[in-house]
Amino acid sequence: MIDEFVADMVTLLPATVNRLSIREAWKESHPPGTSDDLDEYLVDTVAQMYHYTYYHAFDGFREGYAIKHDGKPLYVLPFVEQRWEKGAAISKAEHEDGTKKMEIYRDWLLETMLIGQADGIEPLVVLPVANAAPNYRDEHTESPLWKSALDQIFLPPILQNVGAPDIMIPIGDVLVPYISKVTKRTEYLPVVIDIMGTPKRDLQLLQAVEKVLDSSGRRSTAAVSQRDQEFFHSAEVVRSEVSTAIGKSE
Known part of the structure; x- marks a missing residue:
């Protein structure tokens, strides 16, 4: 279904498609002084940046709670405790190292995918959001203990720091239905994609998406x-x- 939407983009914008493997592109053009293995280069950056910041953002709250309750530690949900433990184990020097690595990766992504193109070309990056599968709210879902910054969900927030816009849009239903344990009937999960544009080209991104949706007969409003x-x-x-x-x- 994503391929069908991309095909409509090719016809209606018009556009050409360049399929990019970030791992392979990094291996061929990684910045000087960095490993050519991107997984190795980014291995700890999520913990060094996100978990460190997440933990220390609550320093004042934890200290205030302890003072108010005679040193009693506060109770938090297990997934919060896991992230705090990871963040507490990261030193300031490690946090600074992870931040520097992420900035290098961000600048490389920007040049490789968005701004390092020929004049007159308006690049758009199409990303799958997630594998569609039932996710019931009354079922416990284990929070992942480790994530790589190479995961596609991190691309938009990484590039938003330099003004790259993105928009998520539903483009249809998963072809294989399932029987919901809640409604007891056949249901269809949505297929959603994320489209990123060049920094400070928010309006052009929205116009391109609107054109494809309208011209291909897809809805542009929720229903x-x-x-x-x-x-x-x-x-x-x-x-x-x-x-x-x-x-x-x-």
Whole structure:
């Protein structure tokens, strides 16, 4: 389905497609003084940056709570405690090293994907958001203990620091349905993509996305799916018939 949307972009904008492996591109053009293995280069940067900042952002709160409650430590959810433990183990020097590495990676991404293009070309980067699968709120989901900054979910926030806009849009449903344990009926999960544009080209990004959505017959506003419309219509008919029956009985 993502390939179909990209094909519409090619036809309607128009555009050309360049498939990019960030790992392979880094191996070929990594900055001087860095490892050619990107996974190795970024291995600890999430902990060094995010977990360190996440932990120390609550320093004052933890200290104030301890003073107010005679030294008693506060209770936090397990996933928060895990991140705090990771952040507490990171030194300031390690945090600074991770920040420097991320800045080098960010600048390389910017040059490789967005601004290092020929004049007159408006690059757009299309990313899958996640593998669509049922995720019930009443089921416990283990928080991952480790994440790589190479994960596609980190690309938009990394590049937002230099003004690169991005927009997430639903483009359809997963072709394989599933039976929901909540509704007890067949459901279809949405397919969502993230599109990034060149820094400070927010309007041009929105215009390009709007053009593809409108010209390809896709919706540009949120709405209940056709399947749900049919379900709600049936429910409304039943409700109307019940109300009529009650009225007659009275």
